[in-house]
Amino acid sequence: MGKKLPWMLLTPGLVLLVLFLALPLARIFLPTIFDGQLSFDHYINFFQDEYNMRIFVRTLKISVIAALISIVLGVPTAYFISRCGKAWKSILMALSMFPLLTNPVVRSFAWIVILGRTGVINTFLTSTGILQQPLTLLYTEFSILVGTIYLFLPIMIITLVGVMENIETDIVEAAETLGANKLIAFVKVILPLSVPGIIVGSVLVFTGSLTAYTTPQLLGGNRNMMMSTFIYQRAMSVGDWTGASVIAAIMVVTTFIVMKGMNKVAEKLDRREGQDA
């Protein structure tokens, strides 16, 4: 019984995962590389097509910029939260969590209301006479970027607070007593100690942006597709199932490479720090 029991407990989950995850994935990916014989033609063709490449590059670009801006905005905010008193800290953490738990449709819809042709910004600019013609803000790469940052910034903040909380205030005070001003203390002491959190947060924001569906769907429109909206369009509007599977595979591989790569960087940094100490 001793050996069999754990397997009995694991079996239902394993069976369901094979049935509803592994098998369906194999079913869509196999035809993209095996058609009587092994061939990567579908992938070669994908990357040789200028239109496809534009979508792929756009997706990467927006994901990288979203991660970078989330770092720039998230680091100071998280630092601020981590130095607050207990009551304020839990309020601000709850406020950061609220958008995260709110439906992505709602969060993207907000930016349609703000950026649209008759939206908040254009109404303001035209009614005050600053502009005669409304700006095209919605259905651009810009609107996808704003929506994406809006979607994932809270994750960066929450991740960073978790790391920064554990940095002893004594260290900062020591640096300040030794003559470092606040900014230098922050850059030389807090920032290096936060790097693991920044890496984890960036991976979450980057992979989240890379795979988000709702935001590019609502804020990008058909002219500014991202990989995820491209999959849906290929599959449901065009009925090109192999094409959709190829995009899906590229998305999975890209996500995987970035995650593994960043983890390697984090490990290296960890080891270096270990040697320093």
Added chain:
Amino acid sequence: MRKNIGLTIISGLVFAFLFIPLLIIVITSFGEGSTITFPISGFTLKWYQNVFQSETFTASFKVSFQISMIATVLALLVGIPAAYALSRHSVRGKKLIKGFFLSPTVVPGIVVGYSLFQFLVISLRIPVFQGLLFGHFLISLPYAIRVIGSSLEQFDFSVEEVAWTLGCSKIKAFFKIVLPNITSGIFASFMLAFINSFNNIPVSMFLSGPGVRTLPTAILNYMEYYYDPTVSAVSVLLMIGTIVLMLLIEKTIGLSSVSK
């Protein structure tokens, strides 16, 4: 600690960035105009009435609630024993198995949705409701494994062993000793899995069918045809739902136990 002005200003702006858009939605939901405008003219509650009278929204809410509820409970029923086996017993290939259990979070939702669409809808022709259920079960399972796994790691299993030596059967010991000690973990994973399933779009997009769709995809669908404050009103109702759930979590196990 003395507060730094620059830091305070940046943080203030970041929170303004996070909340002003949501506030604008709230305001537009009360506008009288037939399309969304800001600032609004007049004040009305008719858009809320519209939401409750709309067959699309009420029916899809019911579907969403049922799917998320059943899927989460199923995920817990399958996930609790698995998490227990993984933390209590030494199983060969434990790391690999755990990775496999968590993999639905690593594979992008849109890919999970598409592969299930091909498999369940195209190949097996499974009814829409069941298809949605399997999809949502899949995205809920990792939460059960991860959150309950970490609360089992905190549990001192020698207590369970004492129960065994005192003559308690293994099954009875599990229900009387182990389970009561991880209730907050179970609650946390239930809430997280439920919220994520309820909010999910990519999987539901692919698996929805004629007459059966979840609330978020119904809203998405509605927005393709209309740009009126009904969308604002339903958004506000969803935000109220989020607040209620957050209060519930805070009052029971504390919000900090789900943010980690």
